[in-house]
Amino acid sequence: MTIPHILIAGAGIGGLTAAIALARRGIAVTVAEKRTGFAESGAGIQLSPNAGRVLDALDLRLQLKRASVTARRLVVRRWHDGAALSEMPMSASEGESPFRLLKRADLHMLLLDAARSLPNIRLIVGRGVEAVAQDGDGVMATLVGESGQCETVAALGLIGADGLWSRLRELNGDASTPSFTGFEAWRALVPVTGASAGEAQVTLHLGRDRHAVHYPVSGGRETNLVIIRAAREAREGWSREGESALLASQVAGATPALHRLASAAGSWRVWSLYDRPPAAMAKGRIALLGDAAHPVLPFLAQGAALAIEDAAVLARLLAHHLERDGAAGVPAAMAAYARERAERVARVQETSRGNGRAYHLGRPWSFARDLVMKRLGPDGLRRRHDWLYDWRERA
Numbered sequence: 001m002t003i004p005h006i007l008i009a010g011a012g013i014g015g016l017t018a019a020i021a022l023a024r025r026g027i028a029v030t031v032a033e034k035r036t037g038f039a040e041s042g043a044g045i046q047l048s049p050n051a052g053r054v055l056d057a058l059d060l061r062l063q064l065k066r067a068s069v070t071a072r073r074l075v076v077r078r079w080h081d082g083a084a085l086s087e088m089p090m091s092a093s094e095g096e097s098p099f100r101l102l103k104r105a106d107l108h109m110l111l112l113d114a115a116r117s118l119p120n121i122r123l124i125v126g127r128g129v130e131a132v133a134q135d136g137d138g139v140m141a142t143l144v145g146e147s148g149q150c151e152t153v154a155a156l157g158l159i160g161a162d163g164l165w166s167r168l169r170e171l172n173g174d175a176s177t178p179s180f181t182g183f184e185a186w187r188a189l190v191p192v193t194g195a196s197a198g199e200a201q202v203t204l205h206l207g208r209d210r211h212a213v214h215y216p217v218s219g220g221r222e223t224n225l226v227i228i229r230a231a232r233e234a235r236e237g238w239s240r241e242g243e244s245a246l247l248a249s250q251v252a253g254a255t256p257a258l259h260r261l262a263s264a265a266g267s268w269r270v271w272s273l274y275d276r277p278p279a280a281m282a283k284g285r286i287a288l289l290g291d292a293a294h295p296v297l298p299f300l301a302q303g304a305a306l307a308i309e310d311a312a313v314l315a316r317l318l319a320h321h322l323e324r325d326g327a328a329g330v331p332a333a334m335a336a337y338a339r340e341r342a343e344r345v346a347r348v349q350e351t352s353r354g355n356g357r358a359y360h361l362g363r364p365w366s367f368a369r370d371l372v373m374k375r376l377g378p379d380g381l382r383r384r385h386d387w388l389y390d391w392r393e394r395a
């Protein structure tokens with residue numbers, strides 16, 4: 001019997017998770033990555049239990065434990081005076097997947113190592129999927145390198161895990177483009193010195209048209225700090241260096257503690273934030289996952305988590321339909337995946353947008369928001385997120 005073969009465009013967090021999940025189910029995978037290297041910029045990621053459970057099931061628990069800090073709580077503070085508005089417990093019971101805080105580069109690297117250790121995954125670096133044709137038997141994709149070199153890859157199906165500016169989404173006939181939200185994110189890693197390591201908590205500061213979030217990463221040796229603020233226009237590039245002259249205005253009116261943290265950062269990277277409605281997640285033998293299908297604004301810390309969930313669901317359905325119907329089962333698997341994911345991804349996207357609006361309220365609306373948060377209390381706030389963090393992939 002020939003081993004079924006799936007092609008994945010993009011070796012980001014979603015693409016690599018899909019590759020590992022498929023390979024572990026006995027499916028051969030080729031992953032084509034457009035970039036020539038895997039340098040991830042210095043930034044942190046909150047890995048919530050809904051995604052953590054998927055990675056634990058892929059036998060990555062130990063690697064994740066080594067790379068991450070376990071968060072105990074989220075504390076929400078007011079921008080100008082640091083008054084605590086609310087708190088949400090993040091701790092997990094024994095044996096449960098915890099709420100992990102780690103560097104994006106560390107998460108990416110452990111996924112890459114796991115993918116490289118599996119013999120049925122082939123990784124092609126420096127080649128982007130530029131064109132694809134599909135028929136009743138499979139897909140034929142054209143991979144193109146930076147200097148124009150081409151190769152074609154045949155597979156039973158193609159997964160577009162190629163991020164916000166997805167070429168696969170375009171090839172699937174989606175003519176929309178990402179739209180600038182009017183916000184940009186400034187991200188930095190701040191070295192922790194001596195006693196200032198602090199607790200394993202995520203701290204959120206809410207201000208008018210801006211908020212900041214910080215938490216420990218690298219085993220507590222660094223703090224990941226993100227400041228998101230309104231910006232008049234999207235500036236060139238997706239990840240550019242932050243001008244230190246503008247830093248003072250990012251933290252204007254904030255507490256001395258936040259000022260100190262921001263001024264201890266060596267360098268900043270800036271992302272202009274874009275939004276895009278969810279795509280049709282499947283078309284015949286092609287499926288989209290992660291940011292390619294449904295980019296999530298970073299007001300809920302769920303973009304990578306959703307990509308990881310997508311990967312697990314798609315791998316299960318592909319394995320099931322391939323076993324039952326062979327190559328002919330691929331379109332049904334892709335369609336079932338799109339149906340199973342549609343409602344959840346739309347809800348997560350919308351909840352994140354709603355958080356963005358609530359986080360950045362000015363007076364008098366911020367008073368009402370703060371009151372609601374206080375009334376909810378820690379348990380109430382946690383219960384509000386049960387639908388999100390309690391998600392489990394079927395065995």
Ligand SMILES: Cc1cc2nc3c(=O)[nH]c(=O)nc-3n(C[C@H](O)[C@H](O)[C@H](O)COP(=O)(O)OP(=O)(O)OC[C@H]3O[C@@H](n4cnc5c(N)ncnc54)[C@H](O)[C@@H]3O)c2cc1C
Nearest residue numbers: 010012013014034046128129162163290291301303304305
């Ligand atoms: C400020 C900020 C903070 C965030 N914090 C969190 C957080 O705490 N928790 C969380 O879960 N999420 C967070 N996110 C979201 C998260 O980073 C993304 O949602 C996640 O990285 C998406 O993963 P992906 O694999 O879908 O896409 P990507 O990570 O964008 O990967 C796509 C890959 O595809 C490659 N590619 C592109 N085109 C092609 C092509 N044609 N052929 C082949 N390869 C191609 C790219 O080079 C890239 O490697 C945050 C985002 C921002 C901006």
